Structures are given as C-alpha cells and as structure tokens.
Amino acid sequence: MAVENSNYALERLRELLRVTTLAADGKLPTERALSERFGVGRREIRRALEVLEAEGLIWRKQGAGTFLGQRPDSWSDHAASLVTGTNFMEIMEVRLRLEPQLAQLAALRAKDADIERMRDLRDKIYERTDADWRELWDGSLHRLIAQSAGNQLFLSLFDVINRVRQDPVWQSVRERARKQHKTLRESRDQHTDIIEAIASRDPARAGEAMRTHLLTLQERLIRQTSMEQSDQPAFIEETTKS
Known part of the structure; x- marks a missing residue:
C-alpha cells in the first residue's frame, strides 16, 4: 500500500506543479499540508518529493521549505x-x-x-x-x-x-x-x-x-x-x- 500511496502522491504533486498557482517565490505547501491535501502519509509525500527533486523540478532547503525549479548554487x-x-x-x-x-x-x-x-x-x-x-x-x-x-x-x-x-x-x-x-x-x-x-x-x-x-x-x-x-x-x- 505504501508504494501505491507514494505513486499516488507523486501523480498529485505533478498535477500540483502543472495547474496550481504557487507563491511568488515558487514555494510549495509544507509536507504536512500536502499530506492532508492528498490524504496520504508524510513519508509518501517525502518520497515523491525526492523523485521530483532528482528530476530537477523542485529543490528543498532545511528550515526554509520546498521550491519550484533547481537548487541555486x-x-x-x-x-x-x-x-x-x-x-x-x-x-x-x-x-x-x-x-x-x-x-x-x-x-x-x-x-x-x-x-x-x-x-x-x-x-x-x-x-x-x-x-x-x-x-x-x-x-x-x-x-x-x-x-x-x-x-x-x-x-x-x-x-x-x-x-x-x-x-x-x-x-x-x-x-x-x-x-x-x-x-x-x-x-x-x-x-x-x-x-x-x-x-x-x-x-x-x-x-x-x-x-x-x-x-x-x-x-x-x-x-x-x-x-x-x-x-x-x-x-x-x-x-x-x-
């Protein structure tokens, strides 16, 4: 079930990036907010975010959040x-x-x-x-x-x-x-x-x-x-x- 939930979370996150207006700085909602929004665990959300980060679609900074695009050097x-x-x-x-x-x-x-x-x-x-x-x-x-x-x-x-x-x-x-x-x-x-x-x-x-x-x-x-x-x-x- 965890794998299915992770795939579901990944699909929903891709849709979020396609159709949802983000903040001006490109910041995504928190893991907790995404978990509640999609009805899956935070672990599944975290796994899906790892995939998107590996693809270069998002980047994450501890204490700051998750952002659209690639990590600035x-x-x-x-x-x-x-x-x-x-x-x-x-x-x-x-x-x-x-x-x-x-x-x-x-x-x-x-x-x-x-x-x-x-x-x-x-x-x-x-x-x-x-x-x-x-x-x-x-x-x-x-x-x-x-x-x-x-x-x-x-x-x-x-x-x-x-x-x-x-x-x-x-x-x-x-x-x-x-x-x-x-x-x-x-x-x-x-x-x-x-x-x-x-x-x-x-x-x-x-x-x-x-x-x-x-x-x-x-x-x-x-x-x-x-x-x-x-x-x-x-x-x-x-x-x-x-």
Missing part, C-alpha cells in the same frame, strides 16, 4: 548581491549578450523531453493574468533554455541575472509594460519562435529569435519608464498648485 546566492542597485537597462544589456548564446547551444544540445517541457512552460505563462504567475513560469522557461545549453558556467551567470525577477520593483515594471493583450500575444509568439527554432536544431535561428524577444522587451521597458518619467513632473506641478 552557492555562488549565485553570493553573486546575487551584485545586482543590487543596478537598473533594467544594465540587466537587459547582459541578457542580450548571454541568452541568445544560450538559445544557440540549446538548439544543439536540448533533449526532446526538454523541448516538450519548454512548450508546457510557455503555455503556463499565459494561463493566468496575475503578474506573479507570469514571472514564475516565464523565469522557469528561460532557465530551462539556459539549462538545456549544457554549460554550467553559463547557467550560473544566468542565475545571477534571473535573481532580479524576485525584485518586486522589477516585476512591477515588467507587468505594466506588457499589460496590453496585443503585447501578450506577441510575447507568446516570440516564445514559440524560440522553442521551435530549438526544436528544429537551428542555432542561428534560435539565437536570433531570442535576441528579437529580448529587444522587444527592452523597447517596452524603455517606453514604459519614459512614460512614467514624463508624467511625473505634471503630477508634481498639479500637487504644488493644489
């Missing part, structure tokens, strides 16, 4: 401090030089299962309307592409930049820049272009698709921040008059 934890005080233009400059290369390598090295997961993650980005959901799954998609490139040093560099997604200010600017329905459709199409170029094993096309996607995002961010800056003096003037 200690170097990226330390290096995350480097992004403190930076701005989105500096971040986009680095992304534009790093991620097209990662997409090219992914086109050469990604496994078929990786590509299917990329398609699944792309779909998840657009299932909901809240910013936390989109940031979580968009970050997971871009990290999977980076991981599929098969270069650990590149992946560590990517993780440093990807940490910025956890900053509420960064998330807020990104969400305001892509609120229009047309923008969401364009973003989905661009993600599809990247994935299908990788699936076609076409490095040049994959790199260019990623570059186009990031340039579009950069343009939206510039436009959004410019609009906000141009609106600020008028607001200040009105406040002064009143």
Whole structure:
C-alpha cells in the first residue's frame, strides 16, 4: 500500500506543479499540508518529493521549505548581491549578450523531453493574468533554455541575472509594460519562435529569435519608464498648485 500511496502522491504533486498557482517565490505547501491535501502519509509525500527533486523540478532547503525549479548554487546566492542597485537597462544589456548564446547551444544540445517541457512552460505563462504567475513560469522557461545549453558556467551567470525577477520593483515594471493583450500575444509568439527554432536544431535561428524577444522587451521597458518619467513632473506641478 505504501508504494501505491507514494505513486499516488507523486501523480498529485505533478498535477500540483502543472495547474496550481504557487507563491511568488515558487514555494510549495509544507509536507504536512500536502499530506492532508492528498490524504496520504508524510513519508509518501517525502518520497515523491525526492523523485521530483532528482528530476530537477523542485529543490528543498532545511528550515526554509520546498521550491519550484533547481537548487541555486552557492555562488549565485553570493553573486546575487551584485545586482543590487543596478537598473533594467544594465540587466537587459547582459541578457542580450548571454541568452541568445544560450538559445544557440540549446538548439544543439536540448533533449526532446526538454523541448516538450519548454512548450508546457510557455503555455503556463499565459494561463493566468496575475503578474506573479507570469514571472514564475516565464523565469522557469528561460532557465530551462539556459539549462538545456549544457554549460554550467553559463547557467550560473544566468542565475545571477534571473535573481532580479524576485525584485518586486522589477516585476512591477515588467507587468505594466506588457499589460496590453496585443503585447501578450506577441510575447507568446516570440516564445514559440524560440522553442521551435530549438526544436528544429537551428542555432542561428534560435539565437536570433531570442535576441528579437529580448529587444522587444527592452523597447517596452524603455517606453514604459519614459512614460512614467514624463508624467511625473505634471503630477508634481498639479500637487504644488493644489
């Protein structure tokens, strides 16, 4: 019965990762909460979590909990401090030089299962309307592409930049820049272009698709921040008059 319960728990956890909105930091419910939710013992939940961790779908930290994705390495934890005080233009400059290369390598090295997961993650980005959901799954998609490139040093560099997604200010600017329905459709199409170029094993096309996607995002961010800056003096003037 224990084996059956473990398999049942694993199936339910996979479903949880597919369809449930997680916290902004990707944290899963506690083992006790999962045990009560699925009606199985905590031992079975723990076994199922071990399987998911071995597959690279989650990572666990004692005293902190269980999180979606792979465990950040200690170097990226330390290096995350480097992004403190930076701005989105500096971040986009680095992304534009790093991620097209990662997409090219992914086109050469990604496994078929990786590509299917990329398609699944792309779909998840657009299932909901809240910013936390989109940031979580968009970050997971871009990290999977980076991981599929098969270069650990590149992946560590990517993780440093990807940490910025956890900053509420960064998330807020990104969400305001892509609120229009047309923008969401364009973003989905661009993600599809990247994935299908990788699936076609076409490095040049994959790199260019990623570059186009990031340039579009950069343009939206510039436009959004410019609009906000141009609106600020008028607001200040009105406040002064009143």
